[in-house]
Amino acid sequence: MFDLISSNPMIQAMDRSMTLATRRTELIASNLANIDTPGYRTQDFDFNEALKTELARMDSQQTSLVRTHPQHMASTPGSSLPPTVDPVGPAYERNDGNDVSLDRESMLLARTQQNYQLSSNFVQTELRKITSMIREGSR
Amino acid sequence: MSFNDINSIASSGMAAQRLRVQLIAANIANSETTKTPEGGPFRRKDAVFRVMPLQGSSSGPEMAGVQVSKVVSSTEPFISKYDPSHPDANAEGVVLYPNVNPVEEMVNLTEASRAFEANVSVVRAARTMALSAMDILRVQ
Numbered sequence: 001m002f003d004l005i006s007s008n009p010m011i012q013a014m015d016r017s018m019t020l021a022t023r024r025t026e027l028i029a030s031n032l033a034n035i036d037t038p039g040y041r042t043q044d045f046d047f048n049e050a051l052k053t054e055l056a057r058m059d060s061q062q063t064s065l066v067r068t069h070p071q072h073m074a075s076t077p078g079s080s081l082p083p084t085v086d087p088v089g090p091a092y093e094r095n096d097g098n099d100v101s102l103d104r105e106s107m108l109l110a111r112t113q114q115n116y117q118l119s120s121n122f123v124q125t126e127l128r129k130i131t132s133m134i135r136e137g138s139r
Numbered sequence: 140m141s142f143n144d145i146n147s148i149a150s151s152g153m154a155a156q157r158l159r160v161q162l163i164a165a166n167i168a169n170s171e172t173t174k175t176p177e178g179g180p181f182r183r184k185d186a187v188f189r190v191m192p193l194q195g196s197s198s199g200p201e202m203a204g205v206q207v208s209k210v211v212s213s214t215e216p217f218i219s220k221y222d223p224s225h226p227d228a229n230a231e232g233v234v235l236y237p238n239v240n241p242v243e244e245m246v247n248l249t250e251a252s253r254a255f256e257a258n259v260s261v262v263r264a265a266r267t268m269a270l271s272a273m274d275i276l277r278v279q
Binding site: 018021022023025026027028029030032033034035036037038040043084102105106109110112113116117120121123124127128131 | 141142144145148149151152155156159187188189190201202203204205250251253254257258260261264265267268271272274275277278
């Protein structure tokens with residue numbers, strides 16, 4: 001049971017995806033709050049690249065760590081937050097040195113929200129599967 | 140917790156934009172005011188924003204709210220009108236009216252309310268995300 005949930009690759013992957021989506025929403029919130037702050041630069045990271053890095057690290061840690069004692073716990077790989085960059089070119093900078101675009105951030109907000117809901121639905125489906133397995137076994 | 144961070148960032152943005160709308164309201168209301176406690180006609184006021192780092196947050200320094208660093212009075216010249224019967228007219232019969240341009244104020248008002256709505260939509264998105272995360276618990 002413990003392994004079914006905590007080492008489930010699907011749940012782990014979706015956990016990373018949801019963490020990254022939350023991080024991205026935080027950055028979008030910062031960008032939109034500072035839409036009129038002079039000199040503020042848009043902050044964002046490449047979601048797909050960050051997720052790929054996280055999943056690759058998840059895979060490598062699963063194969064490299066060996067439990068030499070039955071009471072060792074499975075390792076939970078620590079996740080690090082991706083560095084942020086300014087994705088908007090200098091051409092879009094306004095006179096006050098601010099380059100936040102309302103359209104871009106609104107679009108990203110909607111998309112990130114969808115990503116998050118998709119991931120959480122996947123986790124829910126996975127947990128439902130496990131629950132139904134447990135139920136069937138007890139019949 | 141991240142969702143709290145998102146909400147506090149968005150609420151700092153809403154507070155800043157609300158203060159800006161308040162200043163615009165004062166500008167429009169006083170667009171004909173020729174007498175102020177400081178003397179002279181009313182001066183147009185505007186808010187200057189600056190980045191406010193989140194306090195006590197687990198996230199990095201990139202997560203920042205916004206705050207109003209100062210309220211500046213416009214130094215643009217006043218509008219002068221010839222009206223000798225006005226009590227505030229000077230020796231030449233010229234009255235100085237505030238340097239408020241109603242068109243400019245309207246444009247700023249639209250901009251401020253759009254920015255406010257953007258922050259509201261962030262709060263809404265964060266709430267939907269938190270609800271969908273809570274939905275995971277309902278496995279039945």
